[in-house]
Amino acid sequence: MTGFTAGDAALADLVALRRALHAHPEVGLDLPRTQAAVLTALDGLGLEITTGDGLTSVTAVLRGGRPGPVVLLRSDMDALPVLEATGLPFAAANGAMHACGHDLHMAGLVGAARLLAARRAQLPGTVVFMFQPGEEGYAGGRLMIEEGVLDAAGERPVAAYAVHVDCVTPKGRAVTRPGPMMSSVSALHIRVTGTGGHAAYPHHGxxxxxxxAEIILATQSFVARRIPVADPAVVSVTRVSSDSAAGNVLAASVSLEANIRALSPATLALVRDELPALAVTLGEAHGCAVDTEYVESYPVTVNDPAETERVLAVLDERYGDRVVRLPFPGMASEDFAYVLEKVPGTLVFLGVRPEDGTSGPMHSDRAVFDDSRLDEHAALLAELAWRRLAGRGAPRPR
Structure with a gap:
């Protein structure tokens, strides 16, 4: 075994698959067309394939010809409800868009499955390929765990890896870090209830x-003054609406939604417990009732330190000085976190920004992803799985 190279994967086939997926995106947990495309792409590889009950997931198990442990490789599958404005010849036209690169993730994981299946006889263990719907806010990773993806091979994986593309990072850079990689995300729903009335006579109610408005401003002060800078949180009020149906009618109620991101359970607990109490107190001071509901979503994405050292050893060999070790975690979230709560592993970002720099940011209608390195994407996933199964990839003694 000499390692996987980019040339091992059939780049043209992977690009064609990615662009077909991009042209027909689907949102949420029910992705029948996307699931069918993945199943077709995996056909003939001799994998043990199961599909989800409550979501259109695909789980594929490749058993190697030599004994060894189990490693899991993961891709997400869903798109975003964004109307694409890239002008690409394969742009989506159905009001959804792969604006987070999940189409590349699927093609890259299919490529890894093909590479590893071609060397099945020498493969020292088992690989589980996890194709997951509903990453964009639907907790598809948690649902797949509940349906048994971590036990699909008959024993738990010893490690789990995922590669996420990034259209604002220069092409060919590999980015990761040990420990917290991405934040948790949750929401606080706030309803402020007054009396309503005539806009000309607000003193009557x-x-x-x-x-x-005071709650919104107080939220920003709360973060700046109650949250330690070394253990940050980001709280953004993202929705505001009232029940007033006319310009001369005072609202009887106003609804707010705050998006909460944190990197530790302690900081999240502080926001969860104290911010609702602050909102209630402000309401009482002005004669209004305040009701709050806290909704927990994705946990912190934590890269296992030992597994990440293994991964960095592989990345250093493949990318050299193009490996970026992040000094700080990011405040976006990722539901691969659910897998990493159960299995030690690592999330890696791979830069795929177009060389002309024309891409908009991730999740925007102008996000453009360079797919000319899909063969390297596939080879990296295959290499990570093989090295871990073979017990290689750990840092060299110093």
């Missing part, structure tokens, strides 16, 4: 609109 209790107007919830200025109370909601």
């Amino acid at each position: 209790f107007d919830p609109v200025p109370v909601a």
Whole structure:
């Protein structure tokens, strides 16, 4: 075994698969067309394939010809409800868009499955390929775990890896870090209730609109003054609406939604417990009732330190000075976190920014991903799985 190279994967086939997936994106947990395309792409590889019950997932198990442990490789499958404006010849036209690169993730994982299946006889263990719908806010990773993806091979994986593309990082860079990699995400729903009334006579009632404004401003002060800078949180009020149906009618209620991101359970608990109490107190001071609901979502994405050292050893060999060790975690979230809560592993970002720099940011209608390195994407996933199964890839003694 001399290692996988980019040339091992059939780049043209992977690009064609990616672009077909890009042209027909689907949102959420029910992705029948996407699932069918993945199943077709895996056909003939001799994999043990199962599909989900409550979501259109695909789990494929490759058993090697030599004994060894189990490693899991993961790709997400869903798109975003974004109307594409890239002008690409294969751009989606159905009001959804692969604006986070999940089409490349699927093609890269299919490529890895093909590479590893071609060397099945020498493969020292088993690889589980996890194709997951519903990453964009639907907790598809958690649902697949509940349906048994971690036990698909008959024993738990010893490691799990995922590669996520990034259209704002220069092409060919590999980015990761040990420990917290991405933040948790949760939401706080706030409803401020007053009395409504005539806009000309606000003193006859209790107007919830200025109370909601005070809560919004107080939220920003709360983060700046109650959260330690060394263990940060980001709280953004993302939705505001009232029940007033006319310009001369005072609202009887105002609804707010705050998006909460944190990197530790302690900081998250502080926000979860104290921010609702602050909102209630402000409401009481102005004669308005305040109801809150905290909704927990994805946990912190934590790269296992030992596994990440293994991964970095592989990345250093393949990418040299193009490996970026992040000094700090990011505040975006990722539901691969659910897998990493159960199995030690690592998430790696791979730069695929177009060389002309024309891409918009991730999740935007102008996000453009260079797919000319899909063969390297596939080879990297295959290499990570093989090295871990073979017990190689750990850092050299110093």
